[in-house]
Ligand SMILES: Cc1cc2nc3c(=O)[nH]c(=O)nc-3n(C[C@H](O)[C@H](O)[C@H](O)COP(=O)(O)OP(=O)(O)OC[C@H]3O[C@@H](n4cnc5c(N)ncnc54)[C@H](O)[C@@H]3O)c2cc1C
């Protein structure tokens with residue numbers, strides 16, 4: 115049986131969008147192929163690596179094991195929403211400065227998990243960081259630099275809050 | 279594949295009863311990986327995760343709690359309403375990763391498919407490995423077995439059973455209730471009709487002096503399926519055990535409760551004594567299931583360790 119079409123309406127990176135999509139389309143495929151937001155990566159397709167992590171109503175989820183129609187009426191945020199033009203978000207900067215990016219495949223997902231964590235817990239301890247990042251795997255960095263990047267981002271964001 | 283998203287429970291049940299090929303989808307974290315890996319195929323899915331009737335937690339007339347089946351696991355782990363039902367909150371907090379807990383529902387957790395390395399790590403184009411789950415007639419886990427013996431690895435099921443939870447099923451014939459333990463049948467089948475929806479769980483009120491705990495063994499500290507797990511609920515009266523439930527998860531094709539009558543009246547201040555008394559029952563409760571990670575003997579030892587730790591936690595208050 116062929117896929118039927120579904121009228122999807124959601125808030126994507128702060129903007130209301132509406133698209134006719136096949137009802138069985140995965141959220142990652144909608145983001146990458148329909149919306150051309152190719153920052154989020156499709157790797158394992160089985161909820162085992164975190165490369166496809168996006169935020170749904172502020173909480174990280176795996177877009178590879180979520181259907182696009184499950185995002186109906188919700189807010190989805192992807193890595194593309196973070197930088198302001200050419201100015202990187204402090205989390206992105208911290209990942210670069212801490213050497214937490216090597217091949218970069220896991221990075222968009224890592225950064226979205228970091229964003230959700232720092233929204234909820236602006237100054238997380240190491241254990242808290244490890245638990246919040248447990249659903250994102252990295253084959254390159256060995257994780258230490260990633261933990262340092264989250265700490266650095268937390269410090270810089272705290273500094274900015276104090277300065278402003 | 280077509281996917282439909284009914285707006286109400288009544289619409290969903292009507293749809294399921296007129297479309298016998300439809301498969302229910304809730305959070306999707308159990309079903310969608312298998313569809314993506316082409317280990318399973320469906321023509322039609324019926325997506326229930328946002329149904330308003332399946333959300334929320336409320337007090338029941340009897341002083342217990344009603345939990346909607348589509349409550350997400352993060353909410354289950356964090357809601358203050360469940361603070362007394364510690365085993366359930368500990369189990370929910372341990373499932374997989376934050377992303378899975380944000381997506382996955384309680385209902386999907388209780389009704390998830392049994393898992394086996396010979397099936398879940400399989401590739402669809404292989405013609406070597408036709409086990410029962412692939413429609414074949416053999417089990418690679420237990421050669422000679424007449425049916426599939428894949429492990430049921432839900433973390434919530436043993437915790438719900440230890441707390442005496444009832445499942446509420448709603449179908450075209452109306453509503454029925456059954457203890458969570460009775461949802462599980464042989465070979466991983468679930469006692470739920472095709473046009474029935476698991477709408478919620480009813481938890482009995484917590485008697486005074488009750489405590490519970492959940493412990494599990496995994497290879498990795500997080501983001502891992504349990505190798506084996508144990509939920510314990512204990513009621514203490516005048517320093518002695520007045521009531522106790524011990525249920526093992528990942529113990530076989532379904533969670534296994536053991537008979538705790540042996541420890542009734544024993545001193546609740548001596549968890550080691552309680553554990554010693556119950557240890558011999560574990561050998562029978564935990565199926566001799568080996569996989570690439572642990573052999574059968576180690577799994578039983580881990581079950582003993584989980585129970586000892588859970589007992590120590592409930593006895594220390
Ligand atoms: C990487 C990974 C790690 C995991 N680790 C764990 C773990 O550590 N512990 C654990 O317990 N689980 C684990 N899981 C398994 C499981 O996906 C989740 O625990 C989850 O709770 C399933 O819920 P869901 O809503 O996503 O289910 P779905 O995939 O939506 O549904 C699961 C099954 O239940 C049926 N169903 C769902 N809701 C209803 C309903 N209301 N009425 C009738 N039928 C229904 C569906 O038809 C389907 O067969 C893991 C999964 C992955 C991918």
Ligand code: FES
Nearest residue numbers: 157163164166178
């Ligand atoms: S691609 Fe989604 S978890 Fe790996």
Ligand code: FES
Nearest residue numbers: 216217252253254
């Ligand atoms: S930087 Fe390569 S996977 Fe993380």
